[in-house]
Amino acid sequence: MPRPKQAAPASAPAATPASAAPQSASTHPTPKFCSNCGSPLSPGAKFCSNCGNRIG
Numbered sequence: 895m896p897r898p899k900q901a902a903p904a905s906a907p908a909a910t911p912a913s914a915a916p917q918s919a920s921t922h923p924t925p926k927f928c929s930n931c932g933s934p935l936s937p938g939a940k941f942c943s944n945c946g947n948r949i950g
């Protein structure tokens with residue numbers, strides 16, 4: 895039986911168009927490390943858990 899030829903989606907783009915690049919460090923200027931002792935900071939931390947340095 896002859897199969898019905900299904901038109902392949904030739905218009906499908908191989909690569910997705912470059913979407914808006916994620917802007918980093920634009921709304922969250924909080925550093926990831928303490929500027930005083932260099933200890934890693936948990937996200938949203940206002941004070942360093944190591945030395946107590948105020949963040950931001």
Ligand SMILES: [Zn+2]
Nearest residue numbers: 928931942945
């Ligand atoms: Zn610190």
